[in-house]
Amino acid sequence: MLTLSMIEHIPDAPGVYTMYASGDTILYVGKAKSLNKRLRSYLASDLSIKISRMVALVERVEYVQVFNENEAFILENTLIKQHQPRYNTLLRDDKTYPFIRIDLRHPYPRMSVVRKVRPDGARYFGPFVHGSSVFRLFRLLEHIYKLRSCSDSELKRRKRPCIEYEIGNCLAPCVYDVHQPYQAELQELVDFFRGKSKPTVARMERQMKEAAAKLDFERAAEIRDRLATIHKVIDAQTVLDTSGENVDVYYLEAVPGRDRYLASVLVLRDGKLSGSYVKRIHSCEDESQATATIMREYMAGLNPPDLLVCNLPLPTGEEEVFFRDFLQQQRIEYRVPQRGRKRKYLELARVNLERHRDKQVHREAEELASRLGLEKLQRMECYDISAFQGSYPVGAMSVWEDGEMVPAAYRLFKLEGFAQNDDYRMLCETLRRRFTGSLASETWPDLIVLDGGAAQLNMAQQALEEYQVSLPLISIAKGRSLKRRGEESREYDEIHVPGRKNPIAIRGRSAYRIIQQLRDEAHRFSITTHSRGRDRESVTSNLLSLPGVGPETVKKLFREFSSYAEMQQEQERLEQVVGSKVAQRLQKYLTQIDGESKETGCSADK
Incomplete structure (x- = not known):
């Protein structure tokens, strides 16, 4: 049945919507000057018997956004004649617009x-x-x-x-x-x-x-x-190519942090937009691999158009020659337009890709909130602790807000006074400084995520109660290794929820993958910062062991030089700061650790 959650993410813009029943059966194709307002009208209580029956059968709603109402008229006409939906009584015959x-x-x-x-x-x-x-x-x-x-x-x-x-x-x-x-x-x-x-x-x-x-x-x-x-x-109708060509339009965009691309595709046949969809292109590390994958689909037998429009050029080198030969044999023209009507096609495909992404993120966030029993889920914060034998411990906070990571909102907490690896106390201290310190005035999350298991969850829950902070809390940890018959052993992350005995295993394309991404960001942020601080602390302690180098000299060096590499390069300036004898000792030591770092594949430029 059609519900508000199916349509509340749909934009207030002109377009065409398609209502599907179970089994991907198309019930109805409609046009609207405002998609959101039109679809909300189906939730009214005074619908006719016929429309009420149709609304009761709806399982999902898809839409294509266009630039104006005229385009919506034409696309609706094309889709109705193509699919002959059950509840469309008009435009189903062979008559069409003049x-x-x-x-x-x-x-x-x-x-x-x-x-x-x-x-x-x-x-x-x-x-x-x-x-x-x-x-x-x-x-x-x-x-x-x-x-x-x-x-x-x-x-x-x-x-x-x-x-x-x-x-x-x-x-x-x-x-x-x-x-x-x-x-x-x-x-x-x-x-x-x-x-x-x-x-x-x-x-x-x-x-x-x-x-x-x-x-x-x-x-x-x-x-x-x-x-x-x-x-x-004669209003500009960008969904129409008056030359009557068959055109396939691809707008490709990389998925951050993954070796895949998303492709928004518009299919124009006989000059009319007959459909649009978004698909994933897997195992693509760069633009060349993405466009090469598209070309191989046509070489494998995909019905070729007269014109291929894409926002990315063909791969360079030998592959370009190979693909150009194929295009010439099939009489297909490949364009990367910068202006004109074909550029408007790309812009329409880009808008549809953005809407698809927003819709997917909204659906996942809504599903996650439903599973965790939350009223809303607009902001999440994840906390991770990084320390090695108590040296240079840091707490890291990563932030997810309105469907994306927000690096500008990430925070670091330098934790002092911990002589050993006490992750529980460090975590509690991090939460205390976040919610009772100077950061308490910043926006609070709808959900707190911890990198850890049930023990970290229980300790953090007690700490938040002590600080009088009432916020939903979960933790994510590496789970047990599971193996099915005929398959290799795999490890699944687990979600720990307060009051639930058994953790939730994250398998496949689950809504919980948002939490995995958030945890990975917090882990990356904390590990990177901790490594830099630990290396600097190690080198600094070794500097203090050199004759003539004390705490004041180290402070002076850090004020004058931004890195150890700069100390090595600025020999005369180093002598002016610490004197010639101390400068020689420093140069000898820095050359030594630079050689060791090259052997281990690390950089001494900290």
Whole structure:
């Protein structure tokens, strides 16, 4: 049944929505100027019996966002005729929006309005959403461009010009040889339909000014109204390619922290957008591998289009030559557009990818909140402790907010006074400083996540009660190794929840993977900081063992130099700071540890 949770993430923008029943059966395809408002109307209590039955069958809702309402009309028409949904009673027949047809093969082509596109070699411009307006436009263009309106048979038998020639609406190709001026008129008309309407508008504005200069205000007002009709009917329809080409549009984007890409795909057939979807491209470390994967899909038998539009170029080197040969053999054009209509296709695919990502994150966060019994889940904080035999212990906090990691909100806590590895006390101290210290004024999380097991969870729970902090709390730890028959042994992370005896194993594409990512970020942040601090502390203690180097000298060195590598490079400056003898001892020691670090693959530049 359709619920608010299915649609609350859908944007307040024009587009087309598709309602699915179980088994991916399409129930209904609809268009809307505002997708969110239209879908919310299905939650009303005063629905008809038919609509109520349909709403009760809905399992999920998908949508495609477009740029304007006209595009939504056209896409809805295409999808209804393609899928024939059960609850769509209109637009299911073979009638469609009107097109303007021009057969460019004829010596003197003429315009005609048709409702069906046939593979007859003619050019079809449209479809036009407003049926009545297209006929007004047709009559208007007949007045602007001096093309014939008579039939082919009448053109052949006429011996003298008709009334259209007398009133200036036709060049009379039935009688006179006007091939060149006729083709010039025709070319401007075709350019107008292809979106290059400036010459036409300029011509009409010139005619309007000439009429006004002659004080023929009725004529000027008539031309003004015709201009308004043109702007209404010829609205930019980016879901449509008037050339009738078959186009596949790919917008590729890397998934942070994973060797995969997301691809937002638009499929245009016969110039109309027939579908869009988002898919994953696995095992791709860079852009070249992502585009190569797409090309191999076509080489494996995927139905090739006339034109491939992508935001990334083809791989370079030998692969580029190989793929270029394939494209040439199949007569496929590959473009990375920077402007124009094809660039708008990419922009539409990018918007759909963003909506897909937002929808996926929203769904996972909603599912996680439901499983943990939370009313909302907008912000999570994860805490991890890093220390080695009590040296340079640090606490790290990573933050997830509104579907993404927020590195600017990460925090480090330098923990002092701990002589040994006491993770429990260090964790409690970190939580105390976060929620009772200077950071208490920052936004509090909806959920606290700890890197640890049940023991850390219990200790942190007691500490938060002592600090009078009432926030949901869970922990995540490496779980037991599980093995199924015929499979290799695998380790699964486990979620520990207060009041629950058995932990929750994280398997497959679970909603808990957000917590895994958050834990990994906290772990990375704490380990990196601890390693740097421990190395610096180790080198500093060794510096103090050198003759002539005391605590004040070390402080002076750290004030003057940003790294040990800088001390090695600035020999004269080092001598000015500590003297020549101490500088020689320092250079000898730093050269020694630099050689050791190269052997172990580490850097002494701390």
